[in-house]
Amino acid sequence: MKVFLHYEDNQDKSLHKSLKITLPKKWKSGPTNKLLEFGVESYNASELGKSNPLDAATLHLAHKVQPEESKSENDAVLTPLASDAIVMEVIDDRDALYMCHGASQTLQQIKDIQQAEIEKKKQELANTVACVHFGCKNRWVKGTPPPDCTYHASPPVFHETAKFWSCCPQKKAYDWEDFQAIKGCLTGKCTNVKEENEQKQFLGGCDLREQIGEAQKLKSIDDFNAAQAAGGSEAAPILTRLKGVMAEIGVENELFDQVFEGIQKDTGDDLDAATQELGVKLKKAMKAIAVEQLRIK
CATH class of the missing domain: 4.10.1130.20 (btk motif of tyrosine-protein kinase itk)
Incomplete structure (x- = not known):
């Protein structure tokens, strides 16, 4: 089992350090505090430890956890690991761990804090209305x-x-x-x-x-034929017709909506201006394809 241990909890990046550690078998069934103490000893034994000595009693281990509702790695947050938690139960192979300032807490202390937060939220909900x-x-x-x-x-x-x-x-x-x-x-x-x-x-x-x-509104056959003769403008708005045609040639509706909404933002939500701008961009894209075809020939 290998882990990556980082110390980055310092504004001075020159004091940061990363370690790649292969854990002895007996450490897997031991507490995470053992791993923290090893990391601190390794850091203090280096040149960095001389100018920035670390104290294991004032540090804790943490790993990054990404919220379930988020898909971006940038949203991951550092979550402390209890000092008496068993390594194999809370750490996976090749996990990235971080030595952070702030004393470690035991499993019971973390549980007590979480319970206090739950009770606090319950009290707030009981005293307020939504x-x-x-x-x-x-x-x-x-x-x-x-x-x-x-x-x-x-x-x-x-x-x-x-x-x-x-x-x-x-x-x-x-x-x-x-x-x-x-x-x-x-x-x-x-x-x-x-x-x-x-x-x-x-x-x-x-x-x-x-x-x-x-x-x-239901249309008669005569109404439908009249609309078709007029180019279909009475049957559906131009954007609806364009969106349907684009879907038929493989451009998904979601992609069409995303692009058009981006154009709307640039035009201040002016529908007519956004429609005209979409036409300009499509024309440029077609010209670019034509130029590329000439190069190929």
Whole structure:
């Protein structure tokens, strides 16, 4: 079993040090504190230890843990390891471990701290109320005036990989953090009183198809033929037609939406300007392909 032990808890990068350690078999069933003491001894025996001696009693071991809701390695956080935890139970082969300042805690001490945090949150929840407006995360103390609120008019939609608020369908996100960052479209005061005709808390593909079906007006054959003769402009908006055609030639709807939303941000959410800019970019792409074809010939 091999591990990588790092000391980086110092603003002076010249004092950082990394070790690659092959653990003796007997260490696997021993406490993590043994590994910490070895790392400190190795550091102090080097030239770095002379100018920055470390004390195992004031340090603890930690490893990086990535939150379940995040896919980015940048979101990983250092989580302390208990000093009396068994190495093979909390450390995997080739794990990256970090020696951090702050005294180690035992399994019982960590458990007591976690329990205290749970009790604290329970108490906070018991003494406060939550806003029921869509997208608002405010809580306030019972019996006090509600705070100002920025919220959404209608429920969120989770359809395939896209996430957006049904009142703001032009602002789509594809990961949870970006979705939560979408600003509400309404302002007012928080409330904990639910409406009598309460809406669904979220919508899915079935709800979207149902809404589309209700919104579409049935056309006669004559209406359809007239629309086709007019180039289809009455049958569907230009972006809808373009999106459908792009999908037929292999450009996924999600990719189309992502690109167009990026253009909208640059044009200040002006739909007409964004549509024109998309046309300009597609034309440039086609010209680039034509130039490449000439080079090949």
